[in-house]
Amino acid sequence: MTEQQPTALVTGASRGLGRALTADLAADGWRVVVDARHGDQLADAVAGLPGVVAVPGDVADPSHRTELAEAVDDLGGLDLLVLNASLLGPSPQPELADYPLDVLEQVYRVNVLAPLGLVQTLRPLLRPGVRIVAITSDAGAEAMAGWGGYGSSKAALEHLGAVLAIENPQWRVHVVDPGDMRTVMHQEAFPGEDISDRPEPETVVPALRALVDGDHPSGRYRAADLIPAVTS
Incomplete structure (x- = not known):
């Protein structure tokens, strides 16, 4: 990691x-560029955080990746x-035989093509020792009924990460499965269910x-396997 900020x-x-x-x-002194599709929500999320630059937009849009x-x-x-x-x-997730292909195309555009496009766009700006962390899901490693669309997009992201690591040994490419979390996306995946027990x-x-x-x-990591190492 660089010695400068x-x-x-x-x-x-x-x-x-x-x-x-x-x-x-931000609390640890990093400068952080952030994005999200909804600018008002992004502004609220980073309000008061030092050193944060918000660039709202859709990561699937090449012009937005250029702005980043x-x-x-x-x-x-x-x-x-x-x-x-x-x-x-x-939401709820359909089985693959019923999955609208135009929607699946958009899922792949955001979850697979956009991350690779961002790596390509940022390549000249990656400092020595850069870490690239791609967030995946257990659905990307296991076949689960109802998760064929999202899961297959994450499986593709995982493979892209593995190949990028082989082709660019000067980078550290980490694919991370965070596990279940109490998030809006997780609630959308399980509409009507109580997810308050998720961390x-x-x-x-x-x-x-x-x-x-x-x-x-x-390599690929599970957050559950990493957390004991930093809390013990």
């Missing part, structure tokens, strides 16, 4: 894990890229910081 870009930072991680990084790169360039480069923005798809996103942040601040090799 570190800089991160966190997508999908208006709520959930992206919001929690942004607050933690310009914000990063203004800060002199990037030490951490967190690919957190995701699209669940229909808050803030409980996952120490696992992400273990990867960001540590010396873990590129």
Whole structure:
């Protein structure tokens, strides 16, 4: 990690894990560029946080990715890229045989093509030792009924991360399954159910910081396997 003030870009930072991680990084002295589709929600999420630059927009839009790169360039480069923005798809989740293909195309555009497009756009700005953290799901590693659309998009993201790591050994590419969390997206995935027993996103942040601040090799990680290492 760079000795100068570190800089991160966190997508999908208006709520959930992206919001929690942004607050933690800002409190620790990082400069953080953030985005989300809803500018008002993003502004509320980062209000009062030092060193945070909000760039609202849709990460699936190439022009928005260029705006993010310009914000990063203004800060002199990037030490951490967190690919957190995701699209669940229909709620409740349909089986694949009934999945609207136009909706599935949009899920892939946000969950697969946009992260890769962002890496490509930011490539000249990635500092030595950069960490790239892609947020995945257990649905990306296991076949689950009703999760074929979202899950297959995360499986594709995981494979992209693995190949990027092989092709770019100078980067640390971490694919992270945060586990179930008490988030808006998780509630949308289980409409009408009580998810109050799920942990808050803030409980996952120490696992992400273990990867960001540590010396873990590129690979897939479960947050549950990382958190004991930082809390014991």
